[in-house]
Amino acid sequence: MKNILYRLDLKGSPYLYIAPFFVLFGLFGLFPLVYTAWVSLHDWQLISDTHTFIGLQNYRDLFADDSFWNALRNTGQIWVLSTVPQLIAAIFLAHVLNQRLRAATFWRITALLPNMTSVAAVALIFGQIFGRDYGLVNFVLGLFGAGHIDWQAGTASSQVAISVMIIWRWTGYNSLIYLAAMQAVPKDLYDASALDGATGLQQLTRITIPAIRPTIILTVILSTIGGLQVLAEPLLFGGASPTGGSDRQFQTLSLYLYEVAFSRFDFGYASTAAWAMFGVIVIAAIVNYFFVSRLRRS
Amino acid sequence: MHTARSSAAPRRRFAAVAAPLLAAALLATAACGDGGKNTPAAGGKVDLTIGTFGEFGYKALYDEYMKANPNVKITERITKTEDHHKNLAAHLATNTGAADIESIEEGWVGQFSSQPGKFYNWMDYGGAEIKAQWPEWKWRQGSAATGEVIGLGTDVGGMAMCYRTDEFAAAGLPTNRDEVSKLWPTWEDFITTGQKFEDAVKAGKVKNAHFMDGPAVMYRSILGQQSVGIYDGDKVVVETNPGVKKAWDLTIDAMNKGLSAKIAAWSNDWNAGFAKGTFATLACPSWMMAYIQSQAKDSSGKWDIAAVPGGGGNWGGSFLTLPKQGKHPQEAAALAKWLTAPEQQAKVFRSVGNFPSTVTLYQDPVIKDFKNPFFSNAPVGEIFSKSVTSMVPQYMGPKSGDINTAVINGLTRVEQGKQTPDQSWAQVLKDIKAIM
Numbered sequence: 031m032k033n034i035l036y037r038l039d040l041k042g043s044p045y046l047y048i049a050p051f052f053v054l055f056g057l058f059g060l061f062p063l064v065y066t067a068w069v070s071l072h073d074w075q076l077i078s079d080t081h082t083f084i085g086l087q088n089y090r091d092l093f094a095d096d097s098f099w100n101a102l103r104n105t106g107q108i109w110v111l112s113t114v115p116q117l118i119a120a121i122f123l124a125h126v127l128n129q130r131l132r133a134a135t136f137w138r139i140t141a142l143l144p145n146m147t148s149v150a151a152v153a154l155i156f157g158q159i160f161g162r163d164y165g166l167v168n169f170v171l172g173l174f175g176a177g178h179i180d181w182q183a184g185t186a187s188s189q190v191a192i193s194v195m196i197i198w199r200w201t202g203y204n205s206l207i208y209l210a211a212m213q214a215v216p217k218d219l220y221d222a223s224a225l226d227g228a229t230g231l232q233q234l235t236r237i238t239i240p241a242i243r244p245t246i247i248l249t250v251i252l253s254t255i256g257g258l259q260v261l262a263e264p265l266l267f268g269g270a271s272p273t274g275g276s277d278r279q280f281q282t283l284s285l286y287l288y289e290v291a292f293s294r295f296d297f298g299y300a301s302t303a304a305w306a307m308f309g310v311i312v313i314a315a316i317v318n319y320f321f322v323s324r325l326r327r328s
Numbered sequence: 329m330h331t332a333r334s335s336a337a338p339r340r341r342f343a344a345v346a347a348p349l350l351a352a353a354l355l356a357t358a359a360c361g362d363g364g365k366n367t368p369a370a371g372g373k374v375d376l377t378i379g380t381f382g383e384f385g386y387k388a389l390y391d392e393y394m395k396a397n398p399n400v401k402i403t404e405r406i407t408k409t410e411d412h413h414k415n416l417a418a419h420l421a422t423n424t425g426a427a428d429i430e431s432i433e434e435g436w437v438g439q440f441s442s443q444p445g446k447f448y449n450w451m452d453y454g455g456a457e458i459k460a461q462w463p464e465w466k467w468r469q470g471s472a473a474t475g476e477v478i479g480l481g482t483d484v485g486g487m488a489m490c491y492r493t494d495e496f497a498a499a500g501l502p503t504n505r506d507e508v509s510k511l512w513p514t515w516e517d518f519i520t521t522g523q524k525f526e527d528a529v530k531a532g533k534v535k536n537a538h539f540m541d542g543p544a545v546m547y548r549s550i551l552g553q554q555s556v557g558i559y560d561g562d563k564v565v566v567e568t569n570p571g572v573k574k575a576w577d578l579t580i581d582a583m584n585k586g587l588s589a590k591i592a593a594w595s596n597d598w599n600a601g602f603a604k605g606t607f608a609t610l611a612c613p614s615w616m617m618a619y620i621q622s623q624a625k626d627s628s629g630k631w632d633i634a635a636v637p638g639g640g641g642n643w644g645g646s647f648l649t650l651p652k653q654g655k656h657p658q659e660a661a662a663l664a665k666w667l668t669a670p671e672q673q674a675k676v677f678r679s680v681g682n683f684p685s686t687v688t689l690y691q692d693p694v695i696k697d698f699k700n701p702f703f704s705n706a707p708v709g710e711i712f713s714k715s716v717t718s719m720v721p722q723y724m725g726p727k728s729g730d731i732n733t734a735v736i737n738g739l740t741r742v743e744q745g746k747q748t749p750d751q752s753w754a755q756v757l758k759d760i761k762a763i764m
Contacts, residue, residue: 077420077443097762163597163606182592183744269595273733276740277747292414294730294763295439 063308066301074298076291081298088302098303100278101286102310104189108264108282109257111193112200117249119201124208125234138209141202152199153266160191160267182268188280195263200256204249211245212238247322254314258307259284283307374659377403379427381412384482384646385680389672393663400659409433419651420446426651428660432479433646435729437469438559440649442726444476448650451477453661461670465721466685470647473562473723479647480668481685483676485613486712487549487641487719489634490620492627493704495537495608499528505706509635515550515578518637522587525608534608538589541607543579543739545593548732549611550575552641552722558732559725564764566731567757579739580749590743599623611636613643614683614712621702633706640718645685683712690717727763734759 070088072081092098127138144152159166160181168178181191219237228236239246261284264274272289274281281289287307291300380386390402405427407415413436419425420443432440440446449455450470455477459467462481470479489512493503501524502508512518522539529537540546551557554571558564566572582588589607591597601607602624612620612633620631648664650657666672673684674694689695690713698709738756741747747755 077417077440077446079443079445095762158596161596161600163591164600164604165596180744183746269592271733273737276737276744293733294727295417 066304069297070299070301070305072298074296074301076295076297084298088299089306091299092302092306097278097281097286098306101274101281101283104274104278104280105258105260105282105284108189108193108196108260108280109254111189112196113250113253113257115193116197116201116253117204117246119197120204120249121208121234121239121246123201123205124212125230125238127205127209128212128238138206141205143202144199145203147199149199149262150266152195153263156191156195156198156263157267157269160194182275182280185277185279188267188275192260192263192267192280195267196257196260200253204253207245207249208242211242215241243325247318247325251315251318251322254318255311258311258314261285261288283310373399373401374656375401375403376429376656376660376663377405377427378429378431378663379405379407379412379416380431381407381409381433383680383682384431385676385682386667388679389667389675393666400663402663416440416651419653423653426653428650428654428656429664430649430651431482431646432649434469434485434642434644434724437479437647438724438728439726441470441472441476441478441724442562444472444474444478446652447476447478448652448654448657448661449476449478450480450650450661453650453657454665455480458665458669461668461686461688463685463687463717463719465642465719466645468721469724470649473559473725479649480664482646482648482668483644483673483682484685484716485615485642485644486683486715487552487611487613487636487643488708488711488715489609489636490612490616490631490703491609491634492537492605492630493632494630495534495605496525498534499525499608500533501525501528503632505632505634505704508632512637515546515637519578519582519585519587522582522609523585526586537605538607539587540582540589540609541598541601542588542591542593543583543743544736545611546582547575547579547736547739548643549636549641550578550638551732552643553638553720555720555722557722557724558728559723561723562725564725564727564731564760566735566760572735576735576739576753580742583739583743588743592740603627605630611641614681614708615644617700617703617708618681628702629704631702632704633700633708633711635711636715640715640720642716642719645683683716685716687717730763731760734763 069081071083071085073084073087074081123141127134127141131137158164160168162168162178162180162182165181167181171177171179179187181187215238219241220233223233223237260282264280264282264285265272265288268274268280272281272285272293274285283303284307287300287303290296290303378386386404390404394400394402412431413433416426416430416432417439420440458480463484466481466484467477470481471477489508491508496503496508501521502511511521525534525539528534551572554569554575556565556569556571558566558569558572560569583590589601591601591606597606602620603626605627610616610620617633621628624631648668650660650664654660668685670684670686670689673682673686674689674692676682677684677689678694684690684695690709695709695713698707699705700708735756737759738747738752741752741755742749746752
């Protein structure tokens with residue numbers, strides 16, 4: 031008897047120890063995923079009781095849906111517009127924070143402040159800053175004699191405005207991640223290069239950046255995930271309209287999903303869009319993976 | 329309870345970042361699903377819950393009702409307008425969590441009345457006897473295309489034309505509200521008046537102003553006056569219905585003639601425009617008065633209110649419904665009928681200003697003699713009553729809100745110079761097909 035209990039403990043207990051993760055993952059990760067797939071195969075209006083099975087029709091509709099491709103394109107454009115300047119700025123900011131500064135902790139906390147601000151507040155304030163008639167940006171442009179820009183109307187201008195919100199919010203966050211990585215770079219490398227007469231910029235490009243490359247890859251991956259989920263910024267920039275502008279010029283994938291699900295109450299189609307988004311994220315992850323492994327080899 | 333879903337312009341002002349949270353809310357709902365069910369407490373007491381949004385002004389009424397009906401206990405759940413309706417949809421979908429009485433705003437009522445099976449039919453709960461309280465159109469809005477009545481009217485918006493007397497005077501137009509009303513019996517006259525105003529702007533008599541704000545409110549007002557709107561019965565008829573095209577063409581005409589300040593309704597520039605006088609007129613329902621007052625505190629006395637062109641109209645207002653999940657429909661129906669009865673609507677108007685939907689009240693001095701000092705003491709009670717009683721009934725279908733958004737986006741594209749009116753109309757029709 032004791033022997034059996036002992037063996038049960040040996041064989042069974044480990045499963046119990048890891049069970050919490052799998053139970054939670056099954057409940058909040060796997061089940062919604064599978065259920066969404068099931069819903070996506072139906073004509074499923076949220077408040078209707080009849081859900082007709084229609085097979086892959088939703089997917090056929092989605093791939094022929096201009097609004098979906100438009101949203102995908104916008105998401106990609108906003109991602110590039112926001113990530114590239116953001117990561118470059120973050121590296122420089124981290125480089126500055128890595129110098130000997132008075133009240134270093136204070137500056138580091140300051141860098142994180144924008145990230146702690148509620149995204150709704152950020153979007154509302156930037157919405158005012160980019161206002162057409164009474165916005166701050168147009169006011170400043172006016173001082174230099176430039177004409178007023180209707181930020182919301184244009185495709186490029188609206189996406190730039192949204193990217194600025196994202197950049198403002200996330201630059202400090204990324205710079206702190208870089209800073210942590212930079213502090214692990216051996217100091218004697220800098221001392222040696224200083225003896226050889228290297229400038230600050232040379233130290234940054236020749237020593238710091240190669241040394242923190244894995245961290246840069248990490249932030250690129252993080253911002254890819256974040257970039258595919260941009261929702262609040264375009265939603266609030268468009269005055270809470272889920273269409274993202276009069277011509278959907280700044281409607282992201284998440285916003286399109288939101289429009290279909292919570293404005294049209296069409297859960298079947300929204301689930302299809304959600305799975306398409308999942309597919310896009312998987313593709314992005316695969317691209318990232320090859321990118322990273324090539325970088326590692328080089 | 330008013331602002332809510334203006335099918336003009338972004339309807340989801342308050343949605344904010346609620347969406348990602350909704351999944352969590354759904355889960356929470358499933359977890360504590362019986363929040364809305366009434367379990368008769370000890371002593372045979374009936375617990376009734378009522379779900380509202382914004383300000384219905386019912387607080388004092390609950391106490392009064394509970395005093396008169398000691399066996400009833402009322403709990404009110406107040407949520408933000410957007411969230412309220414999205415939660416209600418989720419509660420109906422999951423068949424759990426809805427209150428005994430749920431309020432629904434005009435902009436959403438079509439979506440819910442398309443599923444009458446989810447609600448008790450008021451015709452089974454004495455609806456026929458009290459039907460005469462409401463104007464025909466309000467009753468129709470709370471009904472399904474198949475005839476079931478899901479909602480009893482609470483308040484209405486009515487429709488009038490707010491205008492800046494100082495800018496009208498500068499432009500050489502009359503400022504007296506009766507004379508101003510005579511300027512525009514029709515929307516064509518409204519546009520003609522607007523051209524006179526713009527001439528004065530060009531002559532430098534009025535600075536930094538246009539005649540109207542933007543296309544959304546004008547389109548919405550004209551559409552509301554057509555006997556057939558987006559829907560004919562349960563069919564979407566935008567493409568073939570001359571009513572919708574008329575609203576579109578008139579709004580395009582006004583824009584082509586340069587009357588518009590090109591400002592999107594509910595935007596920051598719109599809010600600032602009230603204070604700065606960027607636009608001289610705005611078609612306004614009764615609840616817009618409070619909005620203008622809050623946006624342009626310093627312009628008291630500069631605004632006045634005249635009749636809306638083209639006859640009556642309405643924008644906004646709500647309904648009380650009884651979701652079928654409720655376990656005490658008899659008691660809930662009695663409470664909802666009492667809350668929407670004329671006496672109670674008058675009390676609500678007095679305490680929070682929601683404009684009543686009861687026709688008989690419009691003869692009551694409470695409404696009839698009500699003047700608004702901010703708007704140059706305009707007899708707003710009388711003005712809005714008139715628009716409500718002359719309003720034509722129009723059926724609101726399940727996709728009315730989304731379709732109106734598509735049309736208004738189309739008008740905005742023309743205004744932003746992105747497309748010609750014809751290109752834009754073609755895209756509107758395409759967008760509507762995608763919505764269906």
